[in-house]
Amino acid sequence: MARRETIRIGTRGSPLALAQANEARDKLVAAHGIPANAIDIIVISTAGDRIQDRPLSEVGGKGLFTQELEEQLLDGRIDIAVHSSKDMPTVLPEGLALTAFLEREDPRDAFISHDAGSLESLPEGAVVGSSSLRRQALIRRIRPDVEVVGFRGNVQTRLRKLSEGVAHATLLANAGLRRLGMASIVTDLMEPDYFPPAPGQGAICIEGRAGDARTDALVAPLNHDATTIALSCERAFLAALDGSCRTPIAGLATVDAGRVSFHGMILTPDGKDAHAIEISGPVGRAADLGREAGETLRERAGPYFFASWS
Numbered sequence: 001m002a003r004r005e006t007i008r009i010g011t012r013g014s015p016l017a018l019a020q021a022n023e024a025r026d027k028l029v030a031a032h033g034i035p036a037n038a039i040d041i042i043v044i045s046t047a048g049d050r051i052q053d054r055p056l057s058e059v060g061g062k063g064l065f066t067q068e069l070e071e072q073l074l075d076g077r078i079d080i081a082v083h084s085s086k087d088m089p090t091v092l093p094e095g096l097a098l099t100a101f102l103e104r105e106d107p108r109d110a111f112i113s114h115d116a117g118s119l120e121s122l123p124e125g126a127v128v129g130s131s132s133l134r135r136q137a138l139i140r141r142i143r144p145d146v147e148v149v150g151f152r153g154n155v156q157t158r159l160r161k162l163s164e165g166v167a168h169a170t171l172l173a174n175a176g177l178r179r180l181g182m183a184s185i186v187t188d189l190m191e192p193d194y195f196p197p198a199p200g201q202g203a204i205c206i207e208g209r210a211g212d213a214r215t216d217a218l219v220a221p222l223n224h225d226a227t228t229i230a231l232s233c234e235r236a237f238l239a240a241l242d243g244s245c246r247t248p249i250a251g252l253a254t255v256d257a258g259r260v261s262f263h264g265m266i267l268t269p270d271g272k273d274a275h276a277i278e279i280s281g282p283v284g285r286a287a288d289l290g291r292e293a294g295e296t297l298r299e300r301a302g303p304y305f306f307a308s309w310s
């Protein structure tokens with residue numbers, strides 16, 4: 001393995017992205033018995049980090065959190081990029097590949113509030129902050145009386161807004177809170193059967209250059225098979241729905257005893273209309289099952305469902 005000695009990991013600079021890059025570095029160190037200083041962590045700013053004044057669903061475009069890292073991968077300025085799988089487009093630039101998925105953290109969304117113990121028990125007409133189209137639609141489906149307001153910024157910013165009374169509650173990925181050591185702020189956890197997470201939520205992935213044997217060998221021990229199987233199902237579901245970032249799409253696959261079980265849902269942004277599917281089969285068919293689930297929902301919903309708000 002010797003093109004150069006140091007391994008360069010590219011990452012975004014948010015506290016969560018850095019925690020994820022550190023986790024990948026620690027796993028590389030442990031797997032290969034190399035010193036921590038043989039790995040450089042290189043912070044790269046993305047459009048998604050720079051745009052703070054608008055919901056990203058409005059900005060549109062794919063790869064808001066990934067493009068700048070991918071350019072540096074293709075240039076050879078970094079060897080691997082560490083991402084949240086949830087932020088990864090279904091189609092990668094030519095020459096790049098997802099080469100490992102780390103063991104998934106809790107995929108559930110966390111409910112955080114100083115005013116109520118759960119989404120269900122919020123007072124009527126309460127305000128919930130979220131800029132995620134999926135969370136907005138699911139919240140409105142469960143609590144049509146609640147007012148949903150856009151809410152961006154890092155965890156600290158959102159918590160400050162809660163304290164200031166800008167909103168009564170917010171939802172964040174429990175995985176991110178756990179990785180930041182902030183699990184104690186969670187008020188309630190949303191069960192995936194009625195509040196399914198985003199495809200990929202809670203799973204860190206490694207992106208590398210396709211066919212780069214050196215980095216493939218490096219990251220191979222970090223791969224968690226069940227997570228990779230679940231993610232291939234979830235990402236095939238997303239791809240089959242042609243996941244425009246304006247369509248609320250949710251889905252979670254779990255793996256047990258050689259079988260993968262998938263639960264997917266698409267919603268209108270107001271949460272009034274939704275289509276859900278449950279499907280399971282042998283792990284070898286994970287991607288096929290995800291694609292079939294997506295195609296079935298697409299057919300069931302009909303073209304009007306996708307056209308009515310975009």
Ligand SMILES: NCc1[nH]cc(CCC(=O)O)c1CC(=O)O
Binds near residue numbers: 086087201203
């Ligand atoms: N959209 C930003 C983003 N991308 C991944 C996570 C959480 C971590 C994960 O899913 O692994 C978050 C923040 C959030 O949804 O609370």
